[in-house]
Amino acid sequence: MKNNLFKKLSSGLLITALIATAFVGCGNSSADAGEEVKDASVEAGAAAADSNAGFRTLDEIKESGTINIGVFSDKSPFGYVDENGEYAGYDVYFAERIGEDLGVEINYVSTEAANRIEYLQTGKVDIILANFTVTEERAQEVDFALPYMNVALGVVSPSDAVIESLDDIGEDDQVIVISGTTAETYLTKNYPDIKLQKYDAYAEAKTAFENGNGVAWANDNTEVIAFAIENEGYTVGIPELGDQDTIAPAVTKGNETLLNWLNEELDTLGDENFFHADYEATLLDTYGADYEDTLVVEQ
Structure with a gap:
């Protein structure tokens, strides 16, 4: 298919060049002809770039032997790089099963919250x-495929100055958020007067936050609860903010073959209580058993 496209583009460029030459013979300057050929080359290059954008179908992924999965590399216990330099966490545990059931190798791509959509749309x-x-x-x-986890927003703050309501935040106070997250969107939309201190990466x-740059940190409640458990001197004063939401895998818009396979996979994994096993392997040490049925979604 790519070879055919290349031939078509090459033919288009050749025709354009011949037309340009004819124009020169009819009185156009060589500079004008050169510009026309240059413009045709730019347009052809853009067309070639567009043809290579988009997504890989399920069959194309299988044929390649590798699947590219975007995960966090600094958001323990969901996606992070461990002391051995290996990806680990709740999302990675799931990713490994996807690779196993597809019969392909996994190429992990370190992702930040703000570029998740971009990485899908550009085929990365x-x-x-x-x-x-x-x-x-x-x-x-x-x-989005079917969900595999429940989540809400939460707010963590220093234990000696706990924020229990957004009304506790003064007009000169700043709340830390991560760009591209639902926390940023929610606060911007519903509390535009609250000053936000934005960062691209979780780390x-x-x-x-640990350096005192902000009276509170708003993020997924799973993240702020984990932070408070792992770091003495912090309290989750607002454990739930806004609506209860879900976490789900995402694919490029229109990639129906991969989306359908993922939904079938999630159904199959639900039958074996896979995500409870995932929780117990990756999240139990952080959250304990009390949160398991609240956070885990099985199809």
Whole structure:
């Protein structure tokens, strides 16, 4: 298919060049002809680039022997790089099963919250498994499979100055958020007067919060609860903010073959209580048994 496209483009360029030469013979300057050929080359290059954009179908992924999955590399316990330099966490546990059942190798692509949609739209990844909350706005740009986790927003703050309500935040106070997350969207839309201190990466946000740059940190409640458990001196004063949402895999808009396979896979995994096993392997040490049935979704 690519060879045919190349031939068509090459033929188009040749014809354009011949027309340009004819124009020169009829009195046009060589500079004008050169510009026309140059413009044709640019247009042809753009067409070739467009033809290579988009997604890989399920069959194409299988034929390649590799699937590209976007995960976090700094968001323990969901997606992170461990002391051995290997990807680990709740989302990665799921990714490994996807690779196994597809019969392909996994190429993990380190992802930040703000570029999850971009990575799908540009074909950099086939699937996003990076704590991706399902929203109506995002569903216009990507296709979500069935959910595998529940989530809400939460707010963590220092234990000596606990924020228990957003009304506790002063007009000069700043709340830390991560760009591209539902926390940023929710606060911007519903509390536009609250000043936000935005970071691209989770590690940057955590460091800033630990250094006192902000009265609170708003994020997925799973993340802020884990932070408070792992770091003495912090309290989740607002464990749930806004609506209860779900986490789901996402694929490029229109990639029906991969989406359908993922939904069938999630149904199969639900029959064997896979995500409870995932929780117990990756999240139990952080959250304990009390949160398991609240957070886990089985189809």
